[in-house]
Amino acid sequence: MNERDLVIVGGGPAGMAAAISAYENGIRDILVLERDQFLGGILNQCIHTGFGLEYFDEVLTGPEYADRFEKKIRGISGIEIRLRSFVVDLTENKVITYLMPGKIETVKARALIMATGCREKTREMVHIAGTRPAGIFSAGLAQKLINIEGLLPGKEIVIVGSGDIGLIMARRFILEGAKVKAVIEVQNESRGLLRNMIQCIEDFEVPIYFRHKVSKIIGRDRVEKVEIAELDGGPGGKIISKKVIECDTVLMSVGLIPENELIEMAGVRLDKNTNSPISDETNKTSIPGLFVCGNAFKVYDIVDTVSKDSVEAGRMAAKHLGIKDEG
Amino acid sequence: MKIHDVVIIGGGIIGTSIAREMSRYRIKIALMEKEEELAFGVSKSNSGIIHPGTQNDPSSLKGKLCVRGNAMVREISKELGIDLKEVGELIIAFSEEEKTRLLALKKDADILGVPGTSIVDNVWLKKNEPNLNEAAVAALYAPTAGIISPYRYVYDLAENAACNGVEINVDTEVLDIVRNSKKRDKYRFEIVTSKGTFRANYIINAAGLFADEIASMVGIEDIKISPRKGEEFILDKKKEHLTEHLLFPLPSKKSKGILVTRTSDGNPMIGPTAVDIDDKYDISTSDEGFEEVIRSAQRLMPSINEGDIISYFAGLRPACGDDFIIRYEDDLPGFINVAGIQSPGLTAAPAVAEMVLNILKTKGFRPMRKLFFHKHRKRTIHLFDVTFKETKRLIEKDSEYGDIVCRCEMVSAKEIRDAIKRGASTMDGIKFRTRAQAGRCHGSFCTCRLLEILKEETKKSATDITKRGPGSEIVKGVKGE
Secondary structure, eight states: OOEEEEEEEOOSHHHHHHHHHHHHTTOOOEEEEOSSSSSSGGGGGOOSEEESTTTTSSOEEHHHHHHHHHHHHHTOTTEEEEOSOEEEEEOTTOEEEEEETTEEEEEEEEEEEEOOOEEEOOTGGGTOEEOOOBOEEEHHHHHHHHHTTOEEOOSEEEEESOOHHHHHHHHHHHHTTOEEEEEEESSSSOSSOHHHIIIIIITTTOOEEETEEEEEEEOSSBOOEEEEEEETTSTTOOEEEEEEEEOSEEEEOSOEEEOOHHHHHTTOOBOTTTOOBOOSSTTBOSSTTEEEOGGGTSOOSSHHHHHHHHHHHHHHHHHHTTOOOOO | OOEEEEEEEOOSHHHHHHHHHHTTBSSOEEEEOSSSSTTTTGGGGOOOEEOOSTTSOTTSHHHHHHHHHHHHHHHHHHHHTOOOEEOOEEEEEOSHHHHHHHHHHHHHHHHHTOTTOEEEEHHHHHHHOTTSOTTOOEEEEETTOEEOOHHHHHHHHHHHHHHTTOEEEOSOOEEEEEEOOOTTSSOSEEEEETTEEEEEEEEEEOOGGGHHHHHHHTTOOSOOOEEEEEEEEEEOGGGGGGOSSEEEOOOOSSOSOSEEEEOTTSOEEEEOOOEEOSOTTOOOBOHHHHHHHHHHHHHHOTTOOGGGEEEEEEEEEEEOSSSOEEEEOTTSTTEEEEEOOOTTHHHHHHHHHHHHHHHHHHTTOOOOBOSOOOOOOOOOOOGGGSOHHHHHHHHHHOGGGGOEEETTTTEEHHHHHHHHHTTOOSHHHHHHHHOTTOSTTTTTTTHHHHHHHHHHHHOOOGGGOBSSSTTOBSOSEETTO
8 A cells, every 4th residue: 555654634724834844844755635626725715814914924815825835835845735636534544545536546644634624614503493595605605606706695695603704704795795784693792803893894884783693594595584583691592582684695604613524534532512633732633643733623713823733733743753853 | 289198297206106107108298397306396305214104094095005105115216226225113102001002003004014013122122222212111113114315216216207208397387277178189188387388188186285276277176285394303424323213203193203213315314393384385494393303302312412413404295184185087087186195105106106007097098018118227326325446446437436526425526417417407406416515514615616517517607506496596696797
């Protein structure tokens, strides 16, 4: 079987930072598997600014931030990058099976870093009653439809939850001429960054309802309206009042979950609530030599921290392989 | 204008079963479905259970056709290349009084000829169904219960029927039916549809929720369909082995109760509720339904956790009285009503088709059998149910099997294209056929790719692509326009 010193699954910000760091820490045989046709992961669709303040001390857009890493990684001959490579199986012994157009391959990793990112929570996970028409999107999908595909998902938007992607999408929709009718947040305050609350919500005078939940989605073929309920004291509280808002689109921005189904398949223990690996040290898992970094380890607020912690994962992989720190 | 021997109204499990059964004969058949795709009505939200026939009155059509259909579907599933998982069912008793009712159920089952039933005790239950509530005292075990994918069953039946010459018309709503009184014409009915007028000698009304409206077009007013809503909740596949069997409480008058079952793809499923409603389009779920289902399911299996729920939906049973109505209208020669086919309709479907044909034969319909009937259909390939060795062979044959579109359910671009070539024209049609979008992320990751492939294959623009037909367009416009 083909064996590699280090395999990294995921070519987003976490995977790229880990790969570069692993190389800088002395690993010379590195394979990066990325399922998309580009490196950069979700950053490619994040065309707003605000990235890099901590890591580069500059304000960059998502694609610019990714590009810094991509330029660097492409210049390192010890890092092999395989795009459109989709991992379908992972064993406890770090044997990875992946599909590519035209082939299926198996590789054994002496060290493995999983940088598989996270996914968005869905409407189903927060149990919103009502119908299931067209017009319900995760905020990230709406972002991709607008920024990458050039399509407008809807014209009258209600955003459920005040996560950062939801707040950023509020502004994005307004800039595209759509109307954002409300942001509905069950908590007492926003879950997003303060700068996003100011720049995306307050500056555009978007109505935001705290201590409210969407109690029902209404509409046969397409979303027609939502029913919202005011909760006494916030989550779990009694319903004080109800109100209906007409809209054609519901965006879900109710949180992110690490994508760890592969390591779970390999037997890594996950926290039932967070879907993060159970671990007493950042990036480590219950399987020696199997590291998890970036949003797959835990959901970070900003990409700069993802990069920083992933650099650490690269160093840990080198240490696991017994490579002495060159520095 | 072409004259059809038979027009079947309704493209659900009943209509397509009848279509396939009749396609054995040398007759011209057309099937009409008003929705954008087949199985988009009642069938799409069926729970997929192949019932053994244990909860029916022995004198009812439901009971007889269920037992007969259960026997027939085994052969049909092999011919169509569709999975039928025979898992068996348990009807659980929690007290001595309930145990007495099990004996009565068993007696009915014996009269109906349900094979292999037995009463099992709590020792057997502890061993064979370890997650079951320990308070269970006994159960009626019926080994012939199974699971099938309801929509893939419909699609495969329709595909096989089409291969045998049946004309399938989707997006074709029947607007009116006119009796032809001219003796010299060789047809009895004119069927006015949204896609033009059809002429036929026989009409089979298998219109599900709308069977009463179709019957009313020819003056039959004694059929009244009352939608009965059922909410179902699907659990994460990680809980696949929560139950080994399908678990039922004792049935009530209205329904079989809240069950713990499994979909054909391995997700545990709990539900359904049974609530009579008025609106034939109301498939909303409710907080009350959620509470009821969770509470009842936990009574059977205390470890069920609401956090395991990844999806939910509601469907409508086309109820009409207590039993199926399968009736040749003697006052209206050539017209046959197949109405009120609620549970166990999916199981009974092949037997319903057989019965319809037999009734027609007693009414002067004498079709000739075809010399050659294509009874086999090539099995649809799903990467999620083949070995890696088989995956390798497939990818070597067609590289697009290695191009994964849906990451949660492992569906390749090749499977998506095949589904479209076989008739999927909407996002839901793709989901029902391939499982793309049916996993944990609910399409967040694969929607853009699916739109792209649908655009390529159907030559539609992105703004014309729908979730399930006109009015359910996925996007509202192109940026900047």
